[in-house]
Every structure is written in C-alpha cells, then in structure tokens.
Amino acid sequence: MSTLTDAEVAHFLEFGYIKVPNAIPRSVCEEAERECFERLGFDMEDQSTWSMPRIHMPSTKHREVKDVSPVAYEKMCALVGGEHKLKQPCTWSDGYIVNLGVRADDPWEPAGPDCPGWHVDGDFFLHFLDSPEQALLVIVLWTDVVHQGGPTFMASDSVPVIAKYLADHPEGVEPNGFEFQQRIRECQRFEEATGEAGDVYLIHPFTLHATSQNVLRKRRIITNPALILNEPMRFDLPMNELSLVEQKTVNALGGVPFKFQPTRERERRVPGQKQMPKSSM
Numbered sequence: 028m029s030t031l032t033d034a035e036v037a038h039f040l041e042f043g044y045i046k047v048p049n050a051i052p053r054s055v056c057e058e059a060e061r062e063c064f065e066r067l068g069f070d071m072e073d074q075s076t077w078s079m080p081r082i083h084m085p086s087t088k089h090r091e092v093k094d095v096s097p098v099a100y101e102k103m104c105a106l107v108g109g110e111h112k113l114k115q116p117c118t119w120s121d122g123y124i125v126n127l128g129v130r131a132d133d134p135w136e137p138a139g140p141d142c143p144g145w146h147v148d149g150d151f152f153l154h155f156l157d158s159p160e161q162a163l164l165v166i167v168l169w170t171d172v173v174h175q176g177g178p179t180f181m182a183s184d185s186v187p188v189i190a191k192y193l194a195d196h197p198e199g200v201e202p203n204g205f206e207f208q209q210r211i212r213e214c215q216r217f218e219e220a221t222g223e224a225g226d227v228y229l230i231h232p233f234t235l236h237a238t239s240q241n242v243l244r245k246r247r248i249i250t251n252p253a254l255i256l257n258e259p260m261r262f263d264l265p266m267n268e269l270s271l272v273e274q275k276t277v278n279a280l281g282g283v284p285f286k287f288q289p290t291r292e293r294e295r296r297v298p299g300q301k302q303m304p305k306s307s308m
C-alpha cells in the first residue's frame with residue numbers, strides 16, 4: 028500500500044497537515060461543480076443568478092472515499108495509523124460548502140487573529156484530547172481555490188495551543204468552549220488552503236481554521252467530511268507505535284508519551300445548539 032513520502036511525514040509533523048494534489052480527477056470535479064450549480068438553481072457563468080454568497084448544502088449521496096480518491100484514502104489511513112482504525116463506511120458526500128462571494132464588498136483582510144470565525148471542527152461531541160470523533164480535518168477542493176477567492180484560513184501552529192487546552196481540561200470541552208478568539212492570539216503562522224480542483228487537504232484535527240472572504244467572487248466549492256476513529260487516540264505507547272496524528276499531539280505536549288484519562292463520560296452534543304460558527308469554512 029502506498030503511504031506517505033518522507034517529505035509528507037516531515038511536513039505533517041511540522042505544520043500539522045499535508046496537501047494531496049490531484050487526488051480526484053479534474054473531470055470528476057467538473058461534473059460535481061455542474062451538479063452543484065444545478066441543485067442551487069444558479070447559472071455557473073452568470074453571477075447575477077448567485078443569490079446567496081454562501082450555501083452549506085445538505086448531503087444527498089455518499090460514496091466510499093476509497094472509490095472517489097484511492098490516493099487520499101491511503102494517506103488518510105497512513106496518518107491515523109491504518110485502515111483498521113477508521114470507522115466504516117468511510118465516505119464523502121455532496122454536502123458542498125459553497126462560497127460565491129463571502130464579504131466580497133469588504134476590503135480583503137489577510138489571515139490573522141482578527142479574522143472572525145476561528146474554530147476546530149466537531150459541534151456534535153464533548154471534546155477530549157483523545158476524542159475519536161474527529162480523526163482529521165479534511166478539506167476537499169472541488170473547484171480551484173485561490174488567494175482572495177475564499178480559501179479556508181488555517182493556523183498551522185495551533186495544534187500545540189489546542190492540545191494544551193484539552194490536556195488542561197480532562198473533564199472535556201464543549202464545542203464552543205475553547206474561547207477560540209483567545210486561542211488564535213497564541214498563533215503566529217497563518218496559511219491559506221488554496222489549490223486546484225481535486226486537491227485534498229488532510230489536517231490535524233486541532234488545527235484552528237476559519238472561513239475567508241471571496242472578494243474575487245470565484246466559484247469556490249469544497250467539502251469538509253468527518254473522519255471518525257473506532258477507538259480513542261492513544262498517547263501512552265512508544266512513539267513508533269503511535270499514529271502520526273497522535274505523534275503530533277505528543278510532540279505538542281513535550282514529546283514524551285503519556286497516559287490521558289478523561290475524567291468525565293464521553294457525550295454527544297446536538298449541533299446548532301452551541302453557538303458554533305454556523306458555516307465552518
């Protein structure tokens with residue numbers, strides 16, 4: 028099974044993410060874009076028909092990731108420690124997150140702590156350091172995504188910030204309980220998830236990210252599929268027995284494996300009741 032290159036491993040451990048280029052054929056993405064606009068009832072080529080700047084569409088169909096993008100699937104498995112760790116079926120849907128001109132009339136504001144909406148994903152569970160519900164933050168680019176055209180902002184040095192917060196709260200953290208706008212002030216490294224249609228970002232789940240403006244009014248379509256583990260993460264094994272996601276967390280907290288024990292039951296939460304940013308990308 029093809030896995031990660033040395034460069035991808037090094038990049039993930041340093042920056043908390045990898046970008047998988049050409050993970051989906053461009054022709055498949057173009058078909059998805061056409062379908063998306065058909066469902067919206069907008070004309071792709073006529074901006075006057077784009078009556079909403081942002082739409083988070085419901086999912087109508089799911090496909091196994093291994094069929095849509097074998098290469099992304101293999102790399103996802105490699106990052107989390109193997110296919111057996113992933114809850115099946117592992118699927119991607121057509122629940123597109125469409126940005127056709129978010130805050131397009133405002134001056135472009137580069138990624139930084141003053142941008143609104145920083146968060147980590149997972150509005151449906153009480154968060155622990157080892158939570159299995161969010162194995163990776165995945166961003167699938169179904170269109171080209173360019174600077175100033177609605178790229179997701181990422182703080183690529185935020186894993187230690189969120190890891191420390193979760194380690195300090197073994198009783199769990201509510202989805203809206205991280206005080207994100209304070210946490211983001213502890214970060215300095217900001218990046219944009221730009222790329223071409225078919226590129227896929229695989230990102231450590233503790234990475235703070237935020238929607239951005241689309242001042243160019245480009246057609247920007249992504250999905251943000253959840254990836255769930257069968258069991259909680261482990262941090263108490265020798266480093267070479269931990270997944271890369273787990274290693275990144277251990278490194279963020281001093282580099283020495285340790286035992287993490289939640290002090291409260293794992294609990295589900297109902298999305299939408301916790302004042303999370305409504306649209307996450």
Ligand SMILES: [Fe+2]
Pocket residue numbers: 146147148236251307308
């Ligand atoms: Fe998000």
